Amino acid sequence: MTTAHNSSEEENRYFNDPESGAEMARLIDQDRLITRGMGGLLPERDGKLAGIRRILDIGCGPGGWALEIAFASPDIEVVGFDISRTMIDYASALARVRKIKNVSFHVMDAQQPLNFPDDAFDLVNARFLAFLGPSVWPKLMQECKRITKAGGTIRLTESEWAMTNSSSHEQVYGMFYRAMKQVGQSYSPDGRIYDITPMLGGFLRGIGCRALGHKGKRQNSEENLAERSSVGYADEKSLPDEECFMNCPHCASMATREQSKRTCLGYRIFRCSACQRTFNERTATLFNFLEYPTDIVLLVVLWRLRYKLSLRDLAEMFLERGWEFTHETVRDWEVRFAPLLADQLRTKRRGQASQSWYVDETYVKVHGQWCYLYRAIDRDGNLVDSMLSEKRNMDAAKRFFRQTLETIGHAPERVTTDGHDSYPRAIRETLGRDVLHRTNLYLNNLVEQDHRGIKQRYYPMRGFGNFASAAHFCRALAQQRDLFRQRLDTFKALVLRA
Numbered sequence: 186m187t188t189a190h191n192s193s194e195e196e197n198r199y200f201n202d203p204e205s206g207a208e209m210a211r212l213i214d215q216d217r218l219i220t221r222g223m224g225g226l227l228p229e230r231d232g233k234l235a236g237i238r239r240i241l242d243i244g245c246g247p248g249g250w251a252l253e254i255a256f257a258s259p260d261i262e263v264v265g266f267d268i269s270r271t272m273i274d275y276a277s278a279l280a281r282v283r284k285i286k287n288v289s290f291h292v293m294d295a296q297q298p299l300n301f302p303d304d305a306f307d308l309v310n311a312r313f314l315a316f317l318g319p320s321v322w323p324k325l326m327q328e329c330k331r332i333t334k335a336g337g338t339i340r341l342t343e344s345e346w347a348m349t350n351s352s353s354h355e356q357v358y359g360m361f362y363r364a365m366k367q368v369g370q371s372y373s374p375d376g377r378i379y380d381i382t383p384m385l386g387g388f389l390r391g392i393g394c395r396a397l398g399h400k401g402k403r404q405n406s407e408e409n410l411a412e413r414s415s416v417g418y419a420d421e422k423s424l425p426d427e428e429c430f431m432n433c434p435h436c437a438s439m440a441t442r443e444q445s446k447r448t449c450l451g452y453r454i455f456r457c458s459a460c461q462r463t464f465n466e467r468t469a470t471l472f473n474f475l476e477y478p479t480d481i482v483l484l485v486v487l488w489r490l491r492y493k494l495s496l497r498d499l500a501e502m503f504l505e506r507g508w509e510f511t512h513e514t515v516r517d518w519e520v521r522f523a524p525l526l527a528d529q530l531r532t533k534r535r536g537q538a539s540q541s542w543y544v545d546e547t548y549v550k551v552h553g554q555w556c557y558l559y560r561a562i563d564r565d566g567n568l569v570d571s572m573l574s575e576k577r578n579m580d581a582a583k584r585f586f587r588q589t590l591e592t593i594g595h596a597p598e599r600v601t602t603d604g605h606d607s608y609p610r611a612i613r614e615t616l617g618r619d620v621l622h623r624t625n626l627y628l629n630n631l632v633e634q635d636h637r638g639i640k641q642r643y644y645p646m647r648g649f650g651n652f653a654s655a656a657h658f659c660r661a662l663a664q665q666r667d668l669f670r671q672r673l674d675t676f677k678a679l680v681l682r683a
């Protein structure tokens with residue numbers, strides 16, 4: 186086993202020499218065979234790339250996969266990087282010779298923070314990077330999350346290499362796996378195989394990917410390639426035609442099997458054949474061990490945010506329907522699940538605001554003190570963001586604008602405010618100098634009227650006990666109002682059309 190050159194302080198973990206011509210020739214062949222064996226460049230999408238504008242290939246080697254994607258889809262910008270200068274020079278030369286203009290290649294180290302801005306790609310591809318080992322993968326996944334747009338896809342392909350009909354080949358593999366185990370780059374408990382493939386689902390879940398899909402492929406044995414390739418891909422869309430799996434929440438293995446029994450609330454039960462433990466759909470979630478179905482709990486929280494109902498009102502209303510819990514339980518659910526609901530709704534609003542924002546603050550009483558609820562909506566009344574602050578100053582205004590940028594993902598062209606002193610500089614320094622700042626009392630009427638909804642809901646509560654719970658409540662309230670507003674608009678449009 187040779188160690189590759191060092192491009193950074195941390196030793197590179199690749200077990201071949203990435204600058205060698207032989208390794209490049211091997212990767213060129215491997216790329217061709219794997220793409221054929223898997224049934225195309227993106228077999229899980231049937232080659233369809235609707236909505237995708239930028240793709241990244243991590244550890245792209247001689248660039249075969251990236252070049253083919255770029256060639257097939259001239260409208261998509263494809264970027265590849267690798268630690269090897271030789272591979273990158275070869276891939277760039279090939280792009281020039283083939284006149285493929287929408288692809289670029291860079292030398293970069295996947296073990297270090299990646300030199301790309303946040304939310305830069307719609308699809309991030311990482312194939313055969315198992316060698317990075319358990320200490321690097323979590324960091325790389327965090328970087329993937331950072332550079333992938335919300336709703337984008339992270340695609341992982343790995344294989345176990347053990348299948349061969351040659352005993353000497355098997356021996357070599359055995360030695361290789363043991364060596365990897367000894368240097369801490371294997372996931373296998375006993376070092377007999379790599380065991381990377383069962384980890385992929387857990388990696389994706391670990392960074393919060395939602396709709397996971399899995400595609401397994403048994404390769405043609407004549408080609409003597411991997412026995413099992415595993416593609417993990419995650420995005421916000423559901424993938425109805427693909428097999429959906431439930432990773433083991435204890436050991437992250439994908440080797441799980443659904444049991445015929447269900448929990449007393451009707452949730453599916455699974456058994457993991459790797460660690461022999463059973464778990465159900467709610468294990469390792471915030472809803473684990475709740476004695477009530479998830480939808481009932483969320484409905485209680487949603488109604489609490491939406492309507493002027495006291496904790497006791499809600500307990501009483503659900504008792505009428507056969508669900509028995511106390512007002513303290515409602516309080517507990519509100520604290521635990523309102524932030525969850527708000528976060529879910531917030532991520533859905535990325536890119537959902539127009540170019541004209543209206544910003545204003547309103548007052549909320551917390552423990553006898555007035556606090557400031559910063560709110561921004563767009564020209565059509567869609568929520569941009571809201572943030573509760575103890576102070577009304579430059580720092581709070583900047584924090585608010587930074588948060589809006591994080592939520593929406595782009596700066597507006599115009600911002601209208603009531604003209605408070607802190608706004609001009611806060612807008613300039615956080616949203617950019619090009620943003621037009623308008624200050625007009627009448628123009629800002631839109632957002633001032635919009636505060637009424639919040640005030641109406643909060644008056645009967647006669648203020649909040651502490652700042653943290655007030656901040657959570659106001660945030661969840663704003664998100665929930667936006668959700669209902671859009672639904673009611675759609676409903677009204679349907680009624681008018683009917």
Ligand SMILES: C[S@@+](CC[C@H](N)C(=O)[O-])C[C@H]1O[C@@H](n2cnc3c(N)ncnc32)[C@H](O)[C@@H]1O
Nearest residue numbers: 199203244245246267268269294295296312313
């Ligand atoms: C097994 S090859 C996979 C190549 C390509 N992804 C494919 O599927 O054909 C691993 C590649 O990762 C590159 N590599 C090794 N260490 C790296 C690192 N720290 N950062 C980026 N690339 C690295 C190697 O040069 C090599 O091209």
